[in-house]
Amino acid sequence: MRRKLKNVRPIRIGLRLQISLIMIFSIALISFILSVAIFKKSEQTVIKEITHFSGAILKGIKRETKLYLYYDREVRNFKKSGESRPYLNDCKTNRDEAIQKVMQFFPDIISRDTMLDVAFLINIIETDNTSESKRNRFLYFDRNHARVDDAKNSYDEELIQLLDFFLETIETGVNFKQITTQNKKIDQDDSVVVGLPVFSGDFTEELYNKYKDFYKSLTRSLPANRETSSLQEQHSYFEQEFIKRLVYNYTDFDYKINAANDKDYNRLFVYFSAVRYTGRLTNNQREIAQKEFTEQLKSLKSDLSFQNYSETCDQFRKKYNLRLKPNIHNWTGLYRFLERNSISVSSPVPIQELALQAYKSDLNGIIGIRLLSKEFFVNLNRNRNEVTNLALAIFLRFIIIALLFPGFIIRKINKLADGAYEIGRGNFDYKFKMRGSDEVGRLSDIFNIMGKNLKKAREEMIEKNRMSTELKTAHEIQSVLLPSVLPDINKLQFSSYYASQSEAGGDYYDVIPLAPEKLALVIADVSGHGVGSGLVMTITRTLIHSFSSETVKPSTLMEKLNEHLYLNTASNFFVSMFYAVYDTKSHSLNFSSAGHNPALIVRKNSVKELPAGGVALGAVGRESFERFSSGKNTILEKNDLLVLYTDGIVEAMNNNNEEYGEERFYNVLKKNHDKDAETVKDAVIKDLKSFTSGHEQSDDITMLLMRIT
């Protein structure tokens, strides 16, 4: 029993049960089908054996039976035939000899094979050619008294009824019927009856035997590519033969005339005008009659039959006052004419029905034989028992195997489920130890890899969270170092923008009041970005606040900063900076640049770059730095806008890897030269964002604006 797990559904109809049931049902079905197939095959074998055996006996009797029937008919028709009395005596003698031979034949069979219990019955349909009438006569061979008797004296009414039934199905060959006796009081054993048709003519018998083979080929559904054409030819042959027999036996049936062309229709008119009827027709009359006659036949198209043709002939006979020729049988003559002129005749009636009718017209009777089925079926029953026992023995073993077998698979799956649950609980060190190279073994390897990767991912996630927390803290510290509020000085407007690329940025800007009329403006960019740059920025900011005063020149401040940064920071960190001291009274601006972007003065729709240059702070030693360092001075005017910025603005990239550039930047400044500092800043940032259109920011962006009003 599996233990219950929280939030995991319990197993109700498990895989074990499902697989077991599928296996059991499958084997039960297969056993059943195989058993039934074997039973049926055994039955067919027995039936074939009985049929073959009975057929051999019946064929032996048949010759004598035919002789008996022939002479018996001659005797009975003696008065009609007008033959002489010696002939009658000969017939009687021959008839008695035939029955004697039949009588001798039976004891031979019975003594040869004691298991045979024979009853013999002949069902005769007598055909009188002259009167075209038929009558049924049932004869019964009484082997106890060695004579042929009328069937009404027979004790076996059931046999007679069966033979009557066989008459209706003679086209299928030798007939077989198993009889289970309903009346158990008689204590009669079950039996089988086999019937064999007897024909008066040898030709019919030959045709019948051929047709039996053809019928078997039809019902056996042989491969189409090999046998179809042959079968079609045979079908056509048998159809023609059956029609021929029916026509010559004066059997009225539905026969179709397949007239193919005008020549055939003209021939049909010839038969009407010259063969079938007599009378004088003028040439003109004949021409008109022929045209009308053929057109009427053509209008019937595929419905042209013997019947239609006769009706048409009758109609024209009356119209042209013709007479029917004597001694010409209506349809037989027509058939002969069509045969001679190669006009084919067919019938819409199925071939089986045609065959039955054709045989019946030439059928003398059915010989039936009744056998005890016990002797034949005892082996069959024994075989049945053996097959049943074998099927049951195998089936029972399979049930047990079907119940046990899924356990091997399910146990492995359960182990996998337990392991997966353990991993789900966070135990990533869990190892699946499945052996074998099957699907479950492969799955266990995949689970092991999954556990290992999950563990690694979890460790990375923890590290990332730690780093994120630290960076967040650095960002908070750094944001305090930047001026939260810019000074509010009369006739000066300030505005600033700062966006770091990561949590800790390397840019710095500040406005530091030095004296009542002096203030320092500073913007700096530490090389790189991130935590390291942020730390250097913090140092720089501290140094600036320490060294800056109204008496210290910007160039001197730069030299001091460079010395400290050069000595106290790593060689890969350096700082570009612009530092200026603005006198609010005289509007003079003393400034110095250390490798920073030039500061801009926007004045009346023009942008003026202040001299830049110098070397970045911390990059070189004092002596080298002093060679490049210099202080400069300029006078600002009313409405001038001083713009300090870092390279993050002009080097911002868009999705097409194009830089924002100084030209775009300057254009925005020019366009907004008369606006207040805050508006100019917003315009620049809006244009910049529009340009980058969501492209990832690659550097810190800082801007400080001061407008003199």
Added chain:
Amino acid sequence: MKFNIKAFTISSVIVCTLPAFILFTWCAINNFAIEAVVLFETIHPSGAFSLTNTISSSFTAKIPGIIFNTLYVAVDTFIFTFLFALLYNLLSGNNKKAR
């Protein structure tokens, strides 16, 4: 003591099937212990594959019978020993370790 079900079953199948196979083969060659084989076949129906009921006396004709009867022994031994070990472990306590 606990049974290792798989090992017990496989070893039992080998131990029983091999002698049975030899016995059936020997019987097919010279009717050795034919009564025992007849007795075996009365409770293990083999239909046309019967070893003792084969019309032909050639050894080749009896090979299917040998195989069929040996399979019977293998399957029956597998079933009985597996069930026996399973039941034994179940009745003797926790069977997880034994598996």
